[in-house]
Amino acid sequence: MDQGNTAFLLIMAALVLLMTPGLAFFYGGLVKAKSVISMMMMSFGAIGLIGVLWVLYGYAIAFPGSEGLVAPWSIDWSAIGLTSLLETPEGAAYPPLAFVAFQATFAIITVALISGAIADRAKFGAWMIFAAVWATIVYFPVASWVFNFGLADDGSFAYGGWTTFGMQEAFGTGVIDFAGGTAVHINAGAAALALALVLGKRVGFSKGAHVPHNPPFVLLGAGLLWFGWFGFNAGSELAADGTAALAWINTLAAPAAALLAWLLVEKIKDGKPTSVGAASGAVAGLVAITPACASLTPGWAIVLGLIAGAVCALAIDLKFKFGFDDSLDVVGIHLVGGLIGTLYLGFFATDKGLFTGGDGTQLMVQAIAAFTVLIYSFVLAYVIGFIIQKTIGFRVTNEDEIAGVDTVVHGEDAYKLETV
Template sequence: MFDQGNTAYVLITAAMVLLMTPGLAFFYGGLVKAKSVISMMMLSFGAIGLIGVLWVLYGYSIAFSNSGSGNFVGIQGWFGIDSTLFSLNALVDQAHSATATGYPTIAFAAFQATFAIITVALISGAIADRAKFGAWMVFAGVWATVVYFPVANWVFNLPVKGVGGGWLAHMGLIDFAGGTAVHINAGSAGLALALVLGKRVGFAKGAYKPHNPPFVMLGAGLLWFGWFGFNAGSELGADGTASLAFINTLAAPAAAVLGWLIIEKLRDGKATSVGAASGAVAGLVAITPACAALTPFWGMVLGIVAGAVCCLAVDLKFKLGFDDSLDVVGVHLIGGIIGTLFIGIFAYQGSVGLIYGGGFKQLGIQALGAISVMVYSFVLAFVIGWIIQKTMGFRITNEDEIAGIDTAVHGEEGYVLLDERV
């Protein structure tokens, strides 16, 4: 018999993580112009449909294959492909058999499916206002197959008694809930797509205002709620480690809100609602890999640093000339890097952090993980996006962008204030 408490915990936290993607749809939807809200939200819901199916067909089998040897050699060690491909259905046969984990493996597969979905959806913020829905769906399916599923294998597929598992996990990378596999991965892909699709019409600082800040705050609230499942749920059991991850998921983003608003007030003279919501997300991103490795004090330090740095980083797109529409790079890539490297200095878990006498070894492993995922994701996302752009076309026309992508692509409007039939 399974531990019903642990099984319930895994399933409930999986549902919480799935809610993050509709929450992201609200967050992103409020940030774009009114004529793009349907398109923006559809990119997230499209990811739910497509990646959910691909995960069941073969995504889980790649990400959590038993093939990884830990020696980094061969396609099996890198991509996790072996005889388990297309075998998630085999887990049904184990659903009533006791295991050492206390929960059925298929519950874990369901939990990890929601990670794959939100990671793909995060990328869409970089190409808001100008991407074709069909092209996005093609990109999402290919990128998930050749980037996310293998990278999840590198990071999340843990060795068993020092044998097997993904190569980064085997090396000792600390990434409790996805700073590399989720946020650096998505942020790097977002940067690549922003470069492939080019700038929006009239791109300039201050040219685009969020059309619905209440949507942004609602989305941030749903994300924060789901993030407790994301981080604490990654322990896969209701215990002390989950409790530490939970309090850090409260403390770090709370501090990040303050960090973002302080910079915003000093720089612009006003603290905004969108800034508060963005600060919370930046803190959540940064604490994701570190939530079980830091004391709450260092969690708050990480939060305030991430909030301040990410607030400054979002302006890089204007200085460097790339149009990352909704700051996927500034928040997710930069925030993910900060949180991943912070572990190497301040992690008390196993006394591996530099200040706890662990030396520079863990910091080096964290840097290797961040750089490896960043380069791999960026290069492949750029190639996939470029091929789609040159074949079926990824970007809508300038005319459709100006007229409104919602009506041009989906034949719908986000807001109908007057019924023309009356």
């Protein structure tokens, strides 16, 4: 066992886990003061719930070994509870549980991302039920589609999910999604759109009606997200090598460019660059580079960041045009940014993109994977959310929303002003 490689993977897993508290700060600063505890609790609730489900059966569904299909018979029943993975096989580069730990953090952050679309108006218990069901029938299977694959000694696919092994068999190339553009960001963004439609608009929803209550929280959260994202992307190589280094530098370059592009769009459109815009631009660039971080030169990563920052800065206004209340722009940043990063590879992936040596096949494969995940996640999230809303109720009442979700749902206030 390579102790250096094991240490690398465990440290990367810890960095990715830090992203969810970072997301809690990012989202918490964006909502109104009377909803900040509710917003942050949805992220922390995801840590607790998905962490337990991953150990119990999530890993067994997502990584069934050579089957790679979405069906009961593809579950690795021996991995239920992870007992069978306590021993490290002879010659393994790292303990199996190190990989389990790393992938657990992906499941947690993906579920937490969705919560931003339903800020200020969701019941915590209903959210936890949704999170458990959605993770079980959407995230775990989609993770198997994208991340469950094994390579032969010559580098070819030995087995895998349909987006990798299946596409390779059908078209001669599998989807490129190094760290989760489809499985994480498109997946979460599509589910966020579905829930925004199910729960409906906040009271008084209109452009400019809901402003962030704490921009410093937003910047702190974005900083923690960016810090953890180096583990997200570089760690997905599962080894401390040159590919991890390329992923690291691209995870610096793309969001840096996206930050600048977002601020430029803000300056042109609204007259002033904002701190929230800087944070949002960085996150948009991080989203876009996630699937592409190991398949682009740094120069093309900067171009991707510029495109993602500018397009996402414009895309967040789609909710006002189409009338859906995606509270914290999960659709505009994660769904749109994930699509940009995934499809961009079809044009500029090293040696495979349409303009970098390929023939268009890679673009077709990227599009099939992206839109299949989008549709699958959206439909099931809508059905799950609709059933919850019609049975126990997903949304708080308008009166409770106005009074403040923190007090009504959690019995707490984020800020206490005391007079002496």
